[in-house]
Amino acid sequence: MTTQFKAKVDIPPFWPVDEAGIAEQLATQQAGELVRYGTSIGGRDLCLLRYPNPGAPALWVVGCVHGHEAGTTAACFNLLNIKAEGVDLKGKPWPDIAELAAQLDLTVVPVANPDARARCADCFVGWPAEAIVPLGQSLDRNGKTIPVEAGYPPGGLNLDDVLFLGGLYNEQGLNFTRQPDMDTIQVTEVRQLLAAMEAAPPQCCVDLHACSINVLMMVRNLPESYREKVRRIRDAAAEAIKALGHQFTDEIPGDREPVDTGFISYLRVVHQRFGALAFVYEGRQGYINRLPHCDAADIVDDYLILLRETMRLGVAEGYLP
Amino acid sequence: MNTFHIAKMQVPDFWPANEEGIKQHIAAVPPDRLVRYGTSAGGRDLHLIRYPNPGKPRLWVIGGTHGHEPGGPATCFNLLHILRHGEDLRRKQWPDIVGLVGDLDITVVPLLNPDGRARCPDSLVGWSTGGLDGMAQSWRKEDRSVPTIEEAVPNGLDPDEMIFLGGRFNDDGFLANRPVSVEKTLFVEFQQLLDYMAQNDPPECYLDLHACGSNFFCMNGGFTEPYREKLRTINRATAEAVKSLGHQYNDNIYGDPKPPGPGIVGNVRMLYVRWGTLAFPYEGRQGFLDIIPWCDESDILDDYLIAIRETMRLGVAEGYIPAE
Numbered sequence: 001m002t003t004q005f006k007a008k009v010d011i012p013p014f015w016p017v018d019e020a021g022i023a024e025q026l027a028t029q030q031a032g033e034l035v036r037y038g039t040s041i042g043g044r045d046l047c048l049l050r051y052p053n054p055g056a057p058a059l060w061v062v063g064c065v066h067g068h069e070a071g072t073t074a075a076c077f078n079l080l081n082i083k084a085e086g087v088d089l090k091g092k093p094w095p096d097i098a099e100l101a102a103q104l105d106l107t108v109v110p111v112a113n114p115d116a117r118a119r120c121a122d123c124f125v126g127w128p129a130e131a132i133v134p135l136g137q138s139l140d141r142n143g144k145t146i147p148v149e150a151g152y153p154p155g156g157l158n159l160d161d162v163l164f165l166g167g168l169y170n171e172q173g174l175n176f177t178r179q180p181d182m183d184t185i186q187v188t189e190v191r192q193l194l195a196a197m198e199a200a201p202p203q204c205c206v207d208l209h210a211c212s213i214n215v216l217m218m219v220r221n222l223p224e225s226y227r228e229k230v231r232r233i234r235d236a237a238a239e240a241i242k243a244l245g246h247q248f249t250d251e252i253p254g255d256r257e258p259v260d261t262g263f264i265s266y267l268r269v270v271h272q273r274f275g276a277l278a279f280v281y282e283g284r285q286g287y288i289n290r291l292p293h294c295d296a297a298d299i300v301d302d303y304l305i306l307l308r309e310t311m312r313l314g315v316a317e318g319y320l321p
Numbered sequence: 322m323n324t325f326h327i328a329k330m331q332v333p334d335f336w337p338a339n340e341e342g343i344k345q346h347i348a349a350v351p352p353d354r355l356v357r358y359g360t361s362a363g364g365r366d367l368h369l370i371r372y373p374n375p376g377k378p379r380l381w382v383i384g385g386t387h388g389h390e391p392g393g394p395a396t397c398f399n400l401l402h403i404l405r406h407g408e409d410l411r412r413k414q415w416p417d418i419v420g421l422v423g424d425l426d427i428t429v430v431p432l433l434n435p436d437g438r439a440r441c442p443d444s445l446v447g448w449s450t451g452g453l454d455g456m457a458q459s460w461r462k463e464d465r466s467v468p469t470i471e472e473a474v475p476n477g478l479d480p481d482e483m484i485f486l487g488g489r490f491n492d493d494g495f496l497a498n499r500p501v502s503v504e505k506t507l508f509v510e511f512q513q514l515l516d517y518m519a520q521n522d523p524p525e526c527y528l529d530l531h532a533c534g535s536n537f538f539c540m541n542g543g544f545t546e547p548y549r550e551k552l553r554t555i556n557r558a559t560a561e562a563v564k565s566l567g568h569q570y571n572d573n574i575y576g577d578p579k580p581p582g583p584g585i586v587g588n589v590r591m592l593y594v595r596w597g598t599l600a601f602p603y604e605g606r607q608g609f610l611d612i613i614p615w616c617d618e619s620d621i622l623d624d625y626l627i628a629i630r631e632t633m634r635l636g637v638a639e640g641y642i643p644a645e
Contacts, residue, residue: 005610008331129452135610143612
């Protein structure tokens with residue numbers, strides 16, 4: 001198990017994304033069923049929280065596939081707190097989420113890639129966007145940023161050449177969201193996640209990420225009837241997030257692309273295996289050089305709104321076309 | 322006064338670099354040593370701390386000319402703690418510094434640009450260098466571009482046109498270290514310091530603590546050869562001591578052996594021209610992730626204190642002003 005030289009950030013209590021905070025949150029979840037579904041390459045537990053509701057639409061929320069996107073873990077634990085107590089970790093009530101969650105079969109994976117989470121700083125609010133690139137992509141021994149393409153499968157990064165292993169990777173240097181093909185899942189943590197899904201197959205899988213803007217991303221192998229559902233979630237989330245004066249990008253990258261293009265992410269596999277409505281939501285990081293500025297509370301609110309609207313669609317019409 | 326969502330960094334107790342920590346340490350300075358010499362553009366107090374010793378070589382140590390270089394102020398408060406208690410804020414002993422104090426007239430300006438400091442994070446340890454140009458130089462709202470230094474001289478930047486006003490600027494948008502000429506600066510904080518110097522004994526040595534990715538001294542472009550030789554002596558001694566810790570150090574002094582010429586007019590050039598001061602910058606480290614060897618705040622502090630110690634040692638051994 002490794003940790004790396006990393007920036008020490010002062011994080012608010014509602015943003016429990018460091019190892020101690022994650023452990024405490026997992027230990028205190030009373031309402032859900034804590035399932036240890038595997039072990040990371042670095043030896044950390046892979047955990048999920050189940051709230052079974054047989055016959056209800058099955059929603060999976062996955063956080064922290066990328067270690068440098070800590071807000072996704074924070075959002076998951078805030079969601080779990082709403083499920084348990086009706087309020088998020090800031091104490092803000094979310095009655096709609098509490099009501100909708102009770103009508104779903106909910107599974108939450110707060111930290112899909114715990115080794116990468118442990119390697120990366122806990123919050124990037126106030127950082128320049130450019131400072132984060134190497135934290136995701138890794139640095140070579142000369143301190144140069146390694147291009148994403150260098151970590152494409154098969155094989156991943158050569159760890160002997162790596163000074164800092166970025167948040168995109170598991171501890172073997174394999175890119176979490178790049179599979180060689182639909183049948184070869186080389187990332188151990190993804191294999192175990194997919195195996196856990198076999199036990200409670202998702203009808204919808206929201207994969208939370210974080211870049212500099214709020215935006216949904218289309219998984220390319222979704223057929224049109226699925227895509228229309230993603231667009232409706234987008235419409236509702238956009239209206240609510242913009243109403244707060246927050247940034248939101250209406251266009252869904254990948255939506256205009258045909259089904260056989262793009263890289264093979266694990267979400268593509270999730271759709272293929274389970275027929276699930278699988279999509280990516282990118283939240284914000286709070287970069288200093290991106291307007292409007294936002295703080296950790298704004299970021300959590302945006303994620304929770306997206307999750308609320310995803311839940312609302314599932315309850316209203318189900319996730320499968 | 323602009324407000325931003327500043328990155329909140331966890332910093333060790335021995336690294337007082339934010340407004341609250343600095344106020345606490347200023348409040349702890351004995352009143353007879355503390356001088357409030359002015360007010361920043363943003364309305365913040367400007368302080369210096371005096372350890373007078375008439376007739377001895379006059380050394381001034383300056384921190385925080387640039388707000389995004391927090392190691393300077395942190396080092397100044399550690400130096401002050403050594404001067405008062407014989408040990409730094411980590412309780413590390415610096416007997417050589419203590420032994421040299423009695424033979425110098427010392428003034429410490431912990432934070433020349435408090436407006437810039439207030440806008441910037443308390444530590445950049447673990448950050449990458451990406452985007453650092455904007456942290457220093459600002460980003461424009463219009464197109465997120467980073468203004469060049471040339472665009473900010475002499476009339477400064479309009480803070481209202483910036484997404485973020487960089488650490489090199491005061492709250493009125495003027496650069497801390499780019500006087501209009503060797504005679505005139507529009508950076509009111511340095512002008513007030515010059516006024517104080519003029520009314521008192523001006524410095525014979527002015528050690529301006531900065532920070533980038535590596536440890537090195539910068540040559541004052543106006544220096545004549547005898548002055549240059551003194552800085553080279555300080556550089557050799559600092560290099561030996563810093564390297565003995567296994568820390569990074571650039572042997573070459575930036576700007577040496579270039580001959581005296583126009584070069585950049587910085588605060589140190591003004592002081593040299595005005596009073597013949599042995600005035601020069603020392604660049605410490607920031608702890609960047611993409612610059613090896615990695616270092617933390619404690620390593621950074623050690624390097625600064627060594628540079629100060631060797632500057633003190635030269636002053637005691639031979640004085641700061643060459644016999645020209």
